[in-house]
Amino acid sequence: MASQLAFQQGGSDHGSSVEVLSMLPQALNQEGMALYLTRRNSEAAARLWHEMLRLLLASSSAPSRPQLYFLSDLTTAAVMQQWPEDRVNWHRNTALLRLAKVVPWGKWRALREALVALDKQKAAFLESHGPFLYLAALGTAPAFRGCGLGSMLLDRLCRIADQQQRFMYAEAACDSARAFLKCSGFFELLRHSVRPHAPNIYIMVRSPERPERSSGSGGKAREQAAGEQAAAQPRLRPSASVRSR
Numbered sequence: 001m002a003s004q005l006a007f008q009q010g011g012s013d014h015g016s017s018v019e020v021l022s023m024l025p026q027a028l029n030q031e032g033m034a035l036y037l038t039r040r041n042s043e044a045a046a047r048l049w050h051e052m053l054r055l056l057l058a059s060s061s062a063p064s065r066p067q068l069y070f071l072s073d074l075t076t077a078a079v080m081q082q083w084p085e086d087r088v089n090w091h092r093n094t095a096l097l098r099l100a101k102v103v104p105w106g107k108w109r110a111l112r113e114a115l116v117a118l119d120k121q122k123a124a125f126l127e128s129h130g131p132f133l134y135l136a137a138l139g140t141a142p143a144f145r146g147c148g149l150g151s152m153l154l155d156r157l158c159r160i161a162d163q164q165q166r167f168m169y170a171e172a173a174c175d176s177a178r179a180f181l182k183c184s185g186f187f188e189l190l191r192h193s194v195r196p197h198a199p200n201i202y203i204m205v206r207s208p209e210r211p212e213r214s215s216g217s218g219g220k221a222r223e224q225a226a227g228e229q230a231a232a233q234p235r236l237r238p239s240a241s242v243r244s245r
Helices: 016-027 032-036 042-058 094-102 105-129 149-164 175-183 218-231
Strands: 007-009 064-071 074-085 132-140 168-171 187-192 202-206
Touching: 007 032, 016 042, 016 064, 016 074, 016 132, 032 042, 032 105, 042 074, 042 132, 064 149, 074 149, 094 105, 105 132, 105 168, 105 187, 105 202, 132 149, 149 168, 149 175, 168 175, 175 187, 175 202
Parallel strands: 132 168
Antiparallel strands: 007 064, 064 074, 074 132, 168 202, 187 202
């Protein structure tokens, strides 16, 4: 199945972006953390994702920068932001109260704790390794899964990261998502759980590929670049507010 990659600026409220933001929460309604927070109610999980993505995009301080990426057939989409340029703290203010209508009160508190803890973890990574690209969400419409569309879009996003020479940073709340990211060059940095019965959240990171250097001894140049990339793999100590395993 052939698709063309299209770009849409984050925060807009018209055209294809509306369709994408309607599709993406449905594609993510089986995501582990969302199901935990909604007591395994997939419809509520989709509503939770819709509200979180809407708040995330609407509160960006630089809406002219692309944050919403999707294939032109609108079957697969992702939200990716630049850190710290697009960093937002919507989960620290009254905007988060909108989510209280979607999740039970006890779970709402767990949601807030999780968002704050994950934000601290990204801040720690930023301090250690500099600006990076945060892959906040990526999903494919259920009817089109298994066609390689998610991998196609993720590959394009990885190339953007390589062009900018930035790490990519993602959070996966299930083994299948972790395995999917590993296939695209991500590795597990750490894992944690905000509460005892909550699913593990895997912090996944991908190092940027360095362009090959033109040299008379091309093999040595590639080996040196590979060695530099391996040495660049980050080592991060978990934030004190996060329970790690």
